[in-house]
Ligand code: SF4
């Protein structure tokens with residue numbers, strides 16, 4: 001997913017709690033020196049495309065409302081046209097080729113309001129468990145490579161904190 005942008009939709013208190021917990025663990029964290037990552041969009045759009053097969057892009061109700069407003073349509077229309085229910089949650093729908101419905105020639109067509117899952121990748125909880133997990137994710141994301149400038153630990157934790165806070169609020 002191209003670039004980094006924080007968009008509305010995250011609960012401020014839970015995000016701050018997650019960040020504080022992370023910062024308390026900072027000393028000695030395996031990624032304390034930063035993590036080398038630079039998105040290779042537009043050469044790569046693997047995490048938005050069907051290249052790896054079908055998947056889920058989870059969206060909360062707040063995120064659905066934000067994206068609907070961005071598109072200038074009502075919440076109900078957005079929900080019906082662009083999302084699908086999966087158990088108790090909603091995911092964005094995919095095109096027939098399994099690309100995300102919002103992936104276009106220029107990249108993400110809702111970039112400014114893309115969901116937290118997209119904004120925080122690849123700094124997800126499961127990818128930051130340890131160095132081995134990060135290296136495994138590099139096999140899926142060409143942006144994780146040794147020649148990229150390091151993303152500072154503060155930024156890694158900012159996005160990790162948002163990922164954790166989102167999951168705590170919205171995962172069953
Ligand atoms: S897979 Fe990695 S390099 Fe490719 S678009 Fe996604 S974040 Fe960027």
Ligand code: SF4
Pocket residue numbers: 001047048057100101102103104107108109110111114115118
């Ligand atoms: S919403 Fe945008 S960033 Fe997220 S998967 Fe779809 S195209 Fe990619």
